[in-house]
Amino acid sequence: MTQLPSFLDEPDDTRGAIMKATYDALCKHGYSDLTIQRIGNEFPKSKSLLYHHYDSKDDLLLDFLEFMLAELEGQMPAYRDRSADEHIADIIDRTFAFGSTENNPHFTQALLELRTQAAHDEAYREYFTRSDRFVRKHVAHTIQSGIEQGVFQEVDPQETAALFQIVFVGTMTQRVTSDDDDVLRAGRAMFDQCLRARLLRPE
Amino acid sequence: MTQLPSFLDEPDDTRGAIMKATYDALCKHGYSDLTIQRIGNEFPKSKSLLYHHYDSKDDLLLDFLEFMLAELEGQMPAYRDRSADEHIADIIDRTFAFGSTENNPHFTQALLELRTQAAHDEAYREYFTRSDRFVRKHVAHTIQSGIEQGVFQEVDPQETAALFQIVFVGTMTQRVTSDDDDVLRAGRAMFDQCLRARLLRPE
DNA sequence: ATATACTGACTGAATATTCAATCAACTCCC
């Protein structure tokens, strides 16, 4: 039942099709073995067409990165009418479910492969720095609300969000690069306990 | 003052020299742009010699991975005669210092680049799965001691070690792939607080 | 008929790998 992310299913426009092809090729071969040829192979149209829509391989991949980050940010759950602790619980759920067998493991893999390029590529690093900030702001804001609502103790929202960020990328990296599936389950259990101990207001 | 890791300084044997050359080339160009030619450029001897010692590029890189993991495991601080909470504090220190500007940022970068290959390379994944287990066992053992010594509350050592693992890879990934240097500082502050709240026995 | 989407064949550069040939050291026999 592990299917293609919906946002890539049956793309109608050419760009969508190219994104899907890139996604498939990236998952199949990994970033370091990702070639225009291989993207072309996953693409219903011809390889040359890619150059009709993009100036270069770099150009294409940068657009793909933008596409992926937009999707990631779009997955951020809306605050809506829940209480802050329910919302935080949801975020934790999603953090640890991110990339699990039921939920697009390949999306996570692709994202990590892109992310690692940031080690050497200035442009990539800027994208991720920006995207991280967006996510952290969202989390910090939720924490802040929780404090105001009186459900959380008085913690520093920025620092808390930063820890969430670290745990998020840690989960992602761990899931994609290790076979040991118990680490995430166990780590989450302890993370829950720790957060409860520090964050939740005793009733 | 950010110098070469000592374990790569002035290698006397050929293998050591190849490892150093590979390390240098990897840091300089990144995994996806790592070529035999470039390794050869960092190598005092000729490029062809690499094939005398290794069957293929893959073969060489796999040996390099083994080399790096051995080094990583060797960096694990010894328990010695300290109390468990001092030792844990040391581990946290090292976790968040890992790859910081003073401490071989390139080593961390290289390690992450290798690690990401595990996403689509079975052999790499096995190596990291094993290495992770080694580190977790060490941490779990320390926690266990702490509980027996009465300095820690009764937590599950496996779960605690798992959280350490996630935070460790998260720190590593974050440091290498983002420009925002405050995340680690802030995340650590909150992690300290959370751990204290859950782990430390109130005096 | 014009522009836009699209294709398959092609190219030069880069890349991994191989090869034929030195060279230095070591062994073994007399």
Added chain:
DNA sequence: GGGAGTTGATTGAATATTCAGTCAGTATAT
């Protein structure tokens, strides 16, 4: 002790493959 054979380290040049990018031209839709 010294020559003859063996082995491993080393090299520069050669080979086969892969890759990003181009181009001349075909289809298609307006």
